[in-house]
Amino acid sequence: MWSEMFDLFLTSFNETLLMVAISGVVGALLGVPLGVLLHLTNRGGVLSHPLFNRAIGVVVNAVRSIPFIILLVVVIPFTRFIVGSSIGTTAAIVPLTIAAIPFIARLVESALREVDKGLVEAAQSMGATTGQIVWKVLLPEAMPGIVAGLTITFVSLVGYSAMAGAIGGGGLGDLGIRYGYQRYITEVMVAVVVILIVFVQAVQSFGDWLVRRISHR
Incomplete structure (x- = not known):
């Protein structure tokens, strides 16, 4: 029995890792550019366009305001x-990614807002293009904040992935619900919680280390 449970835990952990990794990476690939766009088009930005910025902001805020358990169903x-199915690990990656994109976008926008405007103005005075300002000024200066934001996102996705287990999303959340809650095996529930805590601590510690390393360049 213990051998079977170990295999179940290993499989569930791999599913959780897969969900968090893919949704986090895809969310970053789409969320970071969206955050940059929000910053550039904000009032006083390099590409200032308040109406466009407000329209995007409404969509971003709308998705962020939906509780994840409801988003899963919607x-x-x-x-x-x-993906051709609404159940399973692959299916859970879709709502996880959708939840991650606006979350990352706002965190990136916030990090970019902390960049000294004098640096941007200096780059503009030297004839730098918008692309050069983004790649050579904004992103390098805001990188520690962006990495910190991505760390927060990955930690949040661990919790969301566990929630996805409520609708058969697989992973540790699904294992905890099926065995720990529905079958009243308390040991399984406790083990799932402990593994999730250790996983979150590992992600947060790595993110903090990376931020310190980037900040001391």
Whole structure:
């Protein structure tokens, strides 16, 4: 029995790792540019366009305001369209990614807002293009804040992935619900919680180390 449970825990942990990794990476690939766009088009930005910025901001805020457990259900038709199913680890990656994109975008926007405007103005006075300002001024200066924001996102995704288990999303959350809650095996529930805590601590510690390393360049 213990051998079977160990295999279940290993499989569930791998599923959680897969969900968090893919949704986090895809979310970053889409969320970081969106955050940069929000910053550039904000009032007083390099590409100032308040109306466009407000329109994007409304969409971002709307997605962020939806509780994840509800988002899981709302996007089921879209999930089926993308992966062909609404159940399982692959299916859970879709709502996780959708939740991550606006979250990352706002954190990136906040990090970019902390960059000294004098640096941007100096780059503009020397004839730098928008692309050069983004790649050579904004992103390098805001990188510690962006990495810290991504760390927060990955930690949040660990919790969201556990929540996805409520609708058969797989992973440690699904294991905890099926065995720990529905079958009243308290040891399984406790083990799932401990593993999630250790996992979150590992992600947060790595993120903090990376931020310190970037900040001391």
